[in-house]
Amino acid sequence: MGAARVAVVTSATGLDEDTDLPLLLEALRSAGLSAEPAAWDTDPRRGWAGYDLAVIRSTWDYVGRIDEFLAWADAAARVTRLWNPAPLVRWNSDKGYLLDLAGRGVPVVPTRCIVPGDTYVEEDFEGTHGVVVKPSVSAGARDTARYEPGRGADAERHARMLLGQGRTALVQPYLPLVEEGERALVFFAGTFSHAIRKQALLTEPGEMDNDRAAHPGAALHMPTEAELRTARAALAAVPAPGEPLFARVDLVLDGSREPVLMELELIEPNLFLGLDPRGPERLALAVAAAAREA
Template sequence: MSTTRIALVTSEAGIGLDEDLPPVVAALAERGLAAEPVVWSGDRTAWERFGLAVVRSTWDYVQRLDAFLGWADRTARATRLWNPAPLIRWNSDKHYLRELARHGVAVAPTRFLEPGSPVDPAELDGPDGVVVKPAISAAALDTARYAAGRREDAARHARALLERGRSVMVQPYLPRVAEGERALILFGGAFSHAVRKGPVLTEPGIVDNDRFPHPDVVPYRPTEAELRTALAAVAAVPRPGPPLFARVDLVLDGRGEPVVLELELVEPNLFLDMDPRGPDRFADAVAALARR
């Protein structure tokens, strides 16, 4: 089995839309590594032909989660898969926020509701409203925020998800998200670069699955507190680690302290075009893993 042939794992949509793929292929070629995009759901792919499979833009995994997790387990038996299959499984369900909190990571306050449990509207409210979303989701799918006092609307949303057998997470709406989410990108556990993204849930009470998931992205220099929080989140990831890639999405709470909204280890947009050295840093991390 070749140790230098690399699959950059994508999806049917990602193969044409993931703008990071061409510069990564080029950067790896400069390092003597042959890389190619490969759709994860391709029936005829012989994954053992690759010395390494790097999960990238598998953007349809939420809609096909069981199939995707099964693919990850099978592929990990055929070649080296990063991030690894157990980490993908762990990170595909946002219950992982509980584990981060147990490790002392500052996370946005989160309460989970499970299918079959009652929904008390009084608990779905707060001074600035709440956000209701599925525990298994991506790109703000089936997610909405509700203004203070709209507890019945929030409860209807939660019940609709629960009735479909989906776990639900409820978080207080943090108004300083209007200043933008901070997304810190790390390769091999080391900080690479960061961006600031505009808010997504701009209209309360609206579930819009066609909204653009990353509006108004600009390069960003994180504060020391933000960097510490991101590093702590990645350090709390179950082993084997550190992950090849990670994106930590942060927002400021009412005290101005950064808290983790999400830790993305499956198929995050890494915003490589936002930093001139982004593709090279990612390629260096992949090359180090490929030659290990």
């Protein structure tokens, strides 16, 4: 029996910019797998059925083509084993999942979802320390900005722009302790691998900068027990059987210095494999186990 064939699913942007990609490919091949990168949209006739496993990694152009991407995920899942699974990808593609997780008892940054046609009031855009406005389908803080107290009219204007484009707007309180760094905890098949801390992204109030660096100052971080507990609670509340093959749990400290969930990344997160020497091997072993099951 030959080596299991694994497609590491990427995009044109990912092929150029994904620093995790070569590390993962090398680790997969060292684990005895036949692994190759495959852009999800390069050739619609690509034979995804020829792979034992397709692992979504750096499909970073999906946000502007969400319907096309979700249709691809469904189609690929019909002919090969897709990780993370297509229903989980669909659920995680809209940040409204934060409300689902909050409803399941996970400590989450308070989130107000405003869909086109909703009514809202001025007070929705005010907070003690200001607010953050973002689209519900986004990556890398695209079309996202924070607004200081007293700038609610600017925040509302931002939300109206998103709503006018047929998008859902999320409004969240700005948590000042984010300036001590966002935490990102990485899990493979439900097991904690490593964590990083990075500098805050929204440093300039009122500025929507889509060219900002996505992970400024990323460095290894030793998570606290409270951070691990919150991350595991988020993963346990995911509405899907089994464990995601990979997950990145992004946390920030609230006013009581307790960790709360900012985002749960299950589609194409940067996993910072280059910052932990054993990170690529851990992910490769999880992929190999999934390939054996396939």
